[in-house]
Amino acid sequence: MDLNINALLESGWRPTPFQQFVLKIHSRCNLACTYCYMYEMADQGWRRQPRRMSQATIDAAAARIAEHAQANNLSKIDVILHGGEPLLAGAEHIRHAVETIRRAAGAGVTVNVQVQTNGVLLDPVFLETFADLGVLVAVSLDGDREANDRHRLGPAGQGSYDRVHDGLAQLTSPAHRHLFNGLLCTIDLRNDPVGTYEALLAHAPPTIDFLLPHGTWETPPPGRHPDREDAPYGDWLIAVFDRWYHAPRRETRVRLFDEIIRLVLGRPSRSEAVGLSAVAVVVVETDGGIEQVDSLKSAYDGATRTPLHVSTPGAFDTALMLPSIAARQIGERALSPECRACDIRRVCGAGLYPHRYRPGTGFANPSVYCRDLFRLITHIQQTVNVDLAAVRDRSRRRRLTDSAERHPDTMTLAPHSLPKEVFFELAAGRGGRDAVERLWAAQDSKRLLLLRGVRDLARDDARVRQAYELLADIQEASPEVARQVLRYPTAGSWGLRTLQALGGHTSPAPWATPSGLASLAAVAAIRSGRGATIEVPVLDGAAVLPSLGRALFDGDDRFAVVRTGDGEAEITAGGVTVRVGEGPSWEGLRRIRAAHGGLTAEFVVDDLDPGRMPGAQHAEGRLSAADLHRWESTLQPAWEILADRHPQVAEEIAAVVTVLTPLAEPAHGTASATSKLAFGNIGISTQPDPHAFAVTLAHESQHAKLSGLLDLIPLTQPDDGSRYYAPWRDDPRPLGGLLHGAYAHLAIAAFWGVERQQPHEDELRLRAHTEFARWRDGTDLTIRTLRASGRLTPEGDLFTAEMAGTMAAMCAQPVPPEAAHRAGASADRHLAGWRRRNGEPPAGRLPSPA
Known part of the structure; x- marks a missing residue:
């Protein structure tokens, strides 16, 4: 894929900093596994690498890692010691690497370290070293003796199972089990899937990684014939999934299954094997060369290489700008046309990047495992959806109970339903x-x-x-x-x-x-x-x-x-x-209070707690007594407006809002915000008049209500990367954000719909008519976009249909010509500015405001 980095940057894309650093501290291995991408596939660059990463190279790598963490404000990074077989480097060399990296990173950066090993060399010396350094250990094992020794062989062809089993016995002993980070198993279709899973389970691993053997369209993996319609790897994994998912209790974490379920439920992936999340992994070879993820060696000779080296300051930040690395961070834009047209693209993400390779078209292809992934993902989707449907059939209850017998100190929880x-x-x-x-x-x-x-x-x-x-x-x-x-x-x-x-x-x-x-x-x-x-x-x-x-x-x-x-x-x-x-x-903390007509509002003004409104631009410093008085003096007439003419809204505000957080005043207008993390809190800048304060409270309390509802009932399907026009935002919005905006602006339109009927002075009345027309039409447009998206859940369809009914009643109301003209001109200016900033969206994503 040919990428223009400048064009990407101009479109608003920004690279994701590297957060996982793979150090190839030894480039040789004491096994000769037949499927190894390092030694048995297209790239034979290992032959030119030093056997062991020198201390000078480790020092340089540590400096670059620390530099990258500081430049990108990273507070946590992962370092994976890899090979070849990393234990061949020796315990003291590993100690030097870990201590050097942590010392360079400094106290402000947590450096989590793990080692991926074949387990043959695990002994008390290594385990004590890892315990002293807090290094976690993941071991490769393909199942029972027969399964493992099909491929994981010594140089003379002897099996490795007994030696790995001995190493695992030491790792899983009571003294060292806390270091055990899991098992990695490469699939062989000849091995019984459930038998393989249960053989791995016998070691009680915290995590199991099932790995598809590396292959490309040029050199397909064993048993995977691109011209056939079968899905043997998908069927193999489905057998394991069903055994794992339907077990009476959770026996271990299976990373691939967990990641697919996360994606099905709308969460981002944390794995490069599925999903569209940016890959934030970089490799340092034994000679200090900076490379891409080393599984790319299975594609062609030189696929992983970059011109960069850890001896060069800023090398990791420079690497982020390489087209080959950016291609793995731009999500759906990197997919082939076939993948972009696929219904499960957001979950599948075209699979592992190396598996897409085909000479002539590079990586712009579906995975060689396309049919397998489709079969597995749709099976998991159907299984999870059946369970979700069962929950919905029980009055949409989300059970949040725990066992008092097993956890006698658990605080009391309760089931919930929403009639x-x-x-x-x-x-x-x-x-x-x-x-x-x-x-x-x-x-x-x-x-x-x-x-x-x-x-x-x-x-x-x-x-x-x-x-x-x-x-x-x-x-x-x-x-x-x-x-x-x-x-x-x-x-x-x-x-x-x-x-x-x-x-x-x-x-x-x-x-x-x-x-x-x-x-x-x-x-x-x-x-x-x-x-x-x-x-x-x-x-x-x-x-x-x-x-x-x-x-x-x-x-x-x-x-x-x-x-x-x-x-x-x-x-x-x-x-x-x-x-x-x-x-x-x-x-x-201080409070402000307003009361009118039997309705009372009392809010804590939180200008102290650092976690009061994550993501918002807080006002600087503590409000002065004069500023606090100004807030309260504006709140009282605002509350009178709400209590007199919007009593149900006032009741809702008093019930849902307990805290106000002062926000910094923007260069133009005012600012307000809610956070789904802080239900009950509204962020708000100083309001210019009582009507502005009143409508802001109505608007933000509506956001809060929807956030609370979404914790109980999903209304949109998982984000597939589509973005939409919102008449109140300058940036393209995901569907969930579009729903939030429409719901909040429904309240704004309703507020001004009432206010325009009041005997206000001419200027305020014209303002009310104009605001009503502007946000009525914009909200109606947005609800139509939501309903046409095809991305709502069944509950979301019902919810937006009810919203549409509310808006239909508003749209039937006449508006004075001057207000209609002002509202239309404002909508046209916004749309024109949006197009200048963002370009013309894909067809069907931007209905024309009539």
């Missing part, structure tokens, strides 16, 4: 307090699950265990206090970001660490009056207690001690004690 009448009320843009309370109840259980997930993944952290146990005790004794603490929006954003970081799905944020659980527990202890002593984290000189405030310290202590009892609390760090609620070193 169809509530669903349709929400779809019409309404819902009321009852609907919001149902959404909050689901959030309660979601946050308990997040806490449990953090506790399980950080189970070795004593602070986390203590905090979880304290919260569980408080929930049992004072459930309403625990609920209040966990309903604070930061509990959601902290929990999800921390869990994602622990699972390796995102880079950790400084404020999203497992010890943050202790801050929630401390707040629960303070609010319940319980006596407790607990350590909480200190970040940038502040110990934050969500929903209460923060204590300020001058030192660089990482933790502070909170002592509570009798309704009082104090926080101590570096010998300094701050009493909660007292003194200049305590900054408490």
Whole structure:
């Protein structure tokens, strides 16, 4: 594929930094596996490589890795020690590599290291070295003795099973099992699939990787005949999947199956084998040459090579701009026309890149395993969809329960259902307090699950265990206090970001660490009056207690001690004690309040907590007393507008919004935001007038309602990469974003539809008519786009049909000519500007606004 990097950059594409570095620390092997892409296939470059990576090359590679991490603000990277057989490099050489890379990366970057080995050389010396360094170990094994020894042979043709079995026995012993990272198994169609799986399962691996043998259209893999319609590898994997998926309990993780299920459910892939996620892996050869993923050696001689070397500063950033590497980061644009026309392209992603190769057309082809992947993926889709349908048939309940017998310390969870009448009320843009309370109840259980997930993944952290146990005790004794603490929006954003970081799905944020659980527990202890002593984290000189405030310290202590009892609390760090609620070193969160006609709004103004609104541009610093007064003085007349003329909207806002986060004021207009991570929080900049404040609250609370609903019921199919025009955004939107925008602007149109009927002064009345016409027409256009997309779930079809009914009633209402002209001119300007920035979208994606 010929790529123009400048054109890609102009289109808005940006490379994904490398996050996984494969170091070929030894280029020879003590086995002679018959299917090995390194030694038995097209590329024989290993013959020219030094046997072992020199210490000077390791030092240079470490410098480049650290440089790349710093330049791209990476807080976590993975290093994989590879070969050949990496253990041939020796334990001390491996120690030098690991310590050098970690030292170069510095304290701000977590360097996770694993080694991929054939297991033959595993012994106490290596295992003690790996234990000392925290290096995880993955071992190649193809099943039982017969299966393994078909291909995994010594240089003289002798089997390797017994030696690998001995190495695995040492690795899986109680002293070293924590280092075991899983098994890699290359498929042979002659081996019984279920028997192979169960032979691997006997070693109790945490993960199994089933690998398709490498092949291309020029040299197809064994048993894969491109001209035949069968799918032998797909059938082999389906047999394993059915055995694995329907087991009474989860026995292990099978990476390929897990990744396909993630993609089927709309999540991004974390593997290069399937999906369209950007490949962020780079290889360093023993001579220091920077290469592409080494499985490309199966395609043709030189397929992996680049002109770059670790001795050159900035080499990894330069590598990101190479067309051959960019081709693996641009998703669907890199697929062949046949793949782009395929219904499962977003899940399949055309399979592993090397398997697409055909002389003459390069990699712009379907995988040589196309039929196998199609059969496997559609089988998994059907299996998962049957289970999802069963859940929907049970009143769409998402069961969030756990076994009290197995986990007696689990905090209480509950099942949830959403009656169809509530669903349709929400779809019409309404819902009321009852609907919001149902959404909050689901959030309660979601946050308990997040806490449990953090506790399980950080189970070795004593602070986390203590905090979880304290919260569980408080929930049992004072459930309403625990609920209040966990309903604070930061509990959601902290929990999800921390869990994602622990699972390796995102880079950790400084404020999203497992010890943050202790801050929630401390707040629960303070609010319940319980006596407790607990350590909480200190970040940038502040110990934050969500929903209460923060204590300020001058030192660089990482933790502070909170002592509570009798309704009082104090926080101590570096010998300094701050009493909660007292003194200049305590900054408490403040509230603003408005009341009218029996309806009351009261919001915490959170201008302190670093996790209050992830992704938004927060206002700088703490609001002054004058700014806070201005907010409250604008809120009161805004609330009067809502309570008088939009009482149901006011009820919903009071029920769903508990926190306001001040946002930075943009150069033009105002800013507002919600985050699905922080249900209950609205980000908002200073509003110019009461009507702007009122409509912003209505708009953002609508986003919050939809986020809560989507946690219960999916309305769109997994993102297939398609992007659409939205009359309120300057960028092309994914379907999920388009739905969110339409739902929020339905509320905006409804708000102005009521306001235009009021006896306002002429200027405000014209504004109301114009805003109504602009957002009524834009929302109607967008709902039609959603319904024509073919990418909604059955529930999504019902939901948008109800939205369309609401809009039809609005569209039937006449609008004064001057307002219609202004609204139309505004829509035309937006569309013209969008086209200048983004070009003409594909046919059918941009209905013409009539």
